Structures are given as structure tokens and as C-alpha cells.
Amino acid sequence: MAHAGLDTAAVVAAAASLADEQGLEAVTLTAVAATLAVRPPSLYSHVSGLQDLRARVAELAAGELAAALTDAVSGRAAGDALRAAGRAHRAWALAHPGRHAALQFPRPRQHDAVASVVVPMVAVMRGYGLEGEDAIHAVRAVRAAIYGFVALEGGGGFGMPLDPGDSFERLLDLLDDGLQRLSRRS
Amino acid sequence: MAHAGLDTAAVVAAAASLADEQGLEAVTLTAVAATLAVRPPSLYSHVSGLQDLRARVAELAAGELAAALTDAVSGRAAGDALRAAGRAHRAWALAHPGRHAALQFPRPRQHDAVASVVVPMVAVMRGYGLEGEDAIHAVRAVRAAIYGFVALEGGGGFGMPLDPGDSFERLLDLLDDGLQRLSRRS
DNA sequence: CTCCGTTGGCTAAGACACTTAGTTTTACAG
DNA sequence: CTGTAAAACTAAGTGTCTTAGCCAACGGAG
Numbered sequence: 341m342a343h344a345g346l347d348t349a350a351v352v353a354a355a356a357s358l359a360d361e362q363g364l365e366a367v368t369l370t371a372v373a374a375t376l377a378v379r380p381p382s383l384y385s386h387v388s389g390l391q392d393l394r395a396r397v398a399e400l401a402a403g404e405l406a407a408a409l410t411d412a413v414s415g416r417a418a419g420d421a422l423r424a425a426g427r428a429h430r431a432w433a434l435a436h437p438g439r440h441a442a443l444q445f446p447r448p449r450q451h452d453a454v455a456s457v458v459v460p461m462v463a464v465m466r467g468y469g470l471e472g473e474d475a476i477h478a479v480r481a482v483r484a485a486i487y488g489f490v491a492l493e494g495g496g497g498f499g500m501p502l503d504p505g506d507s508f509e510r511l512l513d514l515l516d517d518g519l520q521r522l523s524r525r526s
Numbered sequence: 527m528a529h530a531g532l533d534t535a536a537v538v539a540a541a542a543s544l545a546d547e548q549g550l551e552a553v554t555l556t557a558v559a560a561t562l563a564v565r566p567p568s569l570y571s572h573v574s575g576l577q578d579l580r581a582r583v584a585e586l587a588a589g590e591l592a593a594a595l596t597d598a599v600s601g602r603a604a605g606d607a608l609r610a611a612g613r614a615h616r617a618w619a620l621a622h623p624g625r626h627a628a629l630q631f632p633r634p635r636q637h638d639a640v641a642s643v644v645v646p647m648v649a650v651m652r653g654y655g656l657e658g659e660d661a662i663h664a665v666r667a668v669r670a671a672i673y674g675f676v677a678l679e680g681g682g683g684f685g686m687p688l689d690p691g692d693s694f695e696r697l698l699d700l701l702d703d704g705l706q707r708l709s710r711r712s
Numbered sequence: 713c714t715c716c717g718t719t720g721g722c723t724a725a726g727a728c729a730c731t732t733a734g735t736t737t738t739a740c741a742g
Numbered sequence: 743c744t745g746t747a748a749a750a751c752t753a754a755g756t757g758t759c760t761t762a763g764c765c766a767a768c769g770g771a772g
Contacts, residue, residue, distance in 0.1 A: 382750050454685045476686050481697040488674020499640045500662050511667040518700035571720050
């Protein structure tokens with residue numbers, strides 16, 4: 341039964357799907373191997389081990405998120421771009437909870453992954469007239485707010501029976517207001 | 527060597543300290559037992575298992591964070607209170623990275639823990655004249671922003687060589703501006 | 713002071729996951 | 743057709759969580 345047609349991408353994809361469906365904790369070499377109808381040691385032909393697999397899932401997730409953000413931002417500017425990026429991030433996270441959770445674990449060589457997510461956000465700031473250090477500070481604030489919201493929402497951190505979608509739109513309004521004000525000051 | 531003087535609180539405290547010092551991944555029953563000079567099965571007299579231990583660490587962490595926020599907010603209002611709460615949250619998280627990471631794992635019976643963190647933040651909103659649903663939406667926005675910032679910072683999510691402390695102060699300014707504007711509208 | 717029950721520790725052992733080593737089988741190139 | 747390398751396998755070692763059952767120490771009742 342050699343050559344079942346596996347490769348690294350297939351293994352990582354299976355792990356990411358498993359994470360979305362059963363939670364990040366369920367991503368074990370045994371479970372992933374079972375998904376692929378293969379014995380656990382066979383995965384070592386494509387991945388160095390569990391740590392490596394998790395790191396690759398995080399990398400995959402960062403790439404997908406970056407693509408979603410880049411797509412959302414293209415053709416828009418300032419407030420439109422900010423809202424589109426925020427909604428795209430939230431929608432992606434709600435659709436892929438396991439992948440989003442995987443982003444939380446920082447791993448070596450993640451520098452490129454972070455950069456790919458930051459690039460479209462810097463472009464958004466350009467629409468507000470923010471450049472250089474101001475843009476970086478602003479990107480950090482916006483990323484923190486959106487990421488934190490999605491993380492709290494996904495983790496059940498909102499106890500009150502109030503639509504998180506409404507809260508999120510208000511958060512975007514608040515960020516837009518704040519960035520407009522910064523824009524006017526500079 | 528019976529009766530080594532353990533109890534549930536001591537076990538949870540040891541686990542929390544271990545999480546801060548060596549990361550949340552290092553919190554295993556074996557490691558905690560070693561810290562306490564006890565064999566792993568002995569921990570079952572005080573804790574139902576690993577899941578229970580982690581849940582209790584999260585509960586402890588939420589309580590400590592809530593206490594820090596409550597303390598920071600007392601005697602202040604509006605912008606002062608917001609900034610004090612934000613700085614207290616960030617300082618606590620930087621001092622206790624493992625406990626902060628433990629907050630990310632939602633567990634049953636965490637309702638009270640969430641509530642204890644939310645209460646002081648609702649008090650802050652009162653200082654801005656925000657009540658009811660407006661206050662809840664605002665608390666969600668502020669919690670998300672601060673929590674997200676601390677999580678990204680702690681996870682190495684900021685790649686650029688720019689002081690995170692400055693970024694955080696700007697985030698607090700942005701939130702304060704936004705809440706003031708909401709205040710004026712209502 | 714002694715005795716006994718409860719408590720909280722222990723050892724032993726099973727189940728499960730990760731990982732390494734070494735083997736076998738398959739696909740493809742020459 | 744044959745040989746080689748890739749990719750799967752089985753077997754086995756290690757470490758962790760967890761359960762089961764045992765034993766010692768503390769503390770109150772007589």
C-alpha cells in the first residue's frame with residue numbers, strides 16, 4: 341500500500357480542516373493520519389513532526405487570511421476599505437475557527453506570514469493619509485481591535501445576549517472615526 | 527510521605543506559575559507534580575484531571591485580571607479610568623504571560639469569570655455617559671482592542687521595530703476619542 | 713492515651729500519542 | 743526488464759494521562 345499519493349500540502353490541508361471541524365486540540369498525528377487513511381509514521385515523510393505540522397497550519401492560515409484581506413481592500417479606500425477588511429477578517433475567522441486559533445501560536449519563520457497580513461492594512465492607512473510610523477501604530481491598533489474581537493467572540497467571551505454583529509459594526513465605526521481624526525491632525 | 531499539605535489552591539497556583547515561567551504548553555500533570563514534590567496521581571485528590579486544572583488556571587487568571595482592572599478603575603472616571611484599566615491589563619499580561627494565554631481557552635462555568643472582568647469596564651463606560659446596550663457594545667470594543675493588542679504583542683505579532691508601548695498609548699487615545707464622540711451623540 | 717475512620721499520599725498498570733528504526737513495496741527511469 | 747529511490751508499513755521505545763487499589767498519617771471519640 342505504498343504511494344497513497346500524499347504530499348506536504350495535502351497533510352497540512354487535512355490538519356487545517358480537522359482543526360476547523362473538531363478544534364485545534366483534535367489536531368494530532370494519529371487523527372490526521374486516520375483522515376488520510378494512512379498510519380501515523382507515514383506522515384513523517386512529509387512533515388517533521390507535530391510541531392512542524394502545527395507551524396505549517398498556522399502559515400497556511402496566515403496566507404489565507406492575508407489573501408482575504410488583500411481581496412477585500414482592493415478597489416476601496418479609507419473607511420470603505422477598513423470596513424471591508426474587518427468584515428472579511430471576521431467572516432474568515434467564523435468560517436475557519438481552527439485555522440484562526442492556529443494563528444495564536446507564534447512560531448519561528450512566521451515573519452513572512454505576519455508581513456503578508458500587515459501589507460494590505462498598511463494600504464488601508466494610506467487611504468487615511470497615514471504614512472510611516474503613524475501608519476504602523478494605526479495598523480497595530482486596527483489589527484489588535486479586529487483580532488481581539490474575533491478571538492473573544494470565537495472563544496465565547498461575550499456573555500450578554502446582544503448581537504455580536506452589531507457590536508462589530510460599532511467597533512468599525514469607532515476605528516473609522518478615530519483614523520479620520522488622526523488623518524485630519526497630520 | 528502522606529499528607530504533604532497540598533490543596534486545590536496550591537495545585538492551581540503551581541500550575542499558573544509554571545505557565546508563566548515555561549509557557550502554557552509546559553503545564554502538564556507530571557510537571558506540576560514535580561514542582562510540588564509529589565507523584566502525578568496525587569494531584570487527582572485536588573483536581574479532576576488536566577482539563578479541570580487548566581480550567582481552574584483560567585478561572586484564577588480571570589479573577590486576578592478582574593481585580594487588577596477593578597483596582598485601576600477605582601477613583602477614576604472616563605479617559606483616566608480607561609487608560610488606567612488598559613495599562614493595568616497590559617502590565618498584568620506582560621507579567622503573567624502564561625495566565626494570560628490560559629484565558630484564551632473557553633471552558634464551561636466561565637460565565638462568572640467573564641462577568642467579573644466586564645463589571646469594571648461597564649463602570650468605565652458610565653463615566654462616558656454610556657448605559658445599557660450602548661455600554662455593552664462599547665465594552666466589547668474596548669475589551670477586544672486591549673485584549674487583542676496584548677495577545678498580538680505577547681505572541682510576537684508585531685514585526686516592526688517600533689515601541690509597542692507607544693502603539694498602546696495611541697490605541698488608548700483612539701479609544702478615548704471614540705468613546706467621547708459616542709458620549710456627545712447620546 | 714488509644715483506637716479508628718477519613719484523608720491524602722503512594723505504587724502498579726493500562727491506554728494513547730509522538731517518534732525513531734528498520735523493512736517492504738511501489739512507481740518510474742534507464 | 744531491472745534497479746533505485748520514494749513512500750508507505752510494522753515494531754518498538756518513551757512519555758503522559760488516568761484508573762485502581764493500597765498504605766500511612768492526622769484528628770476526633772471514647
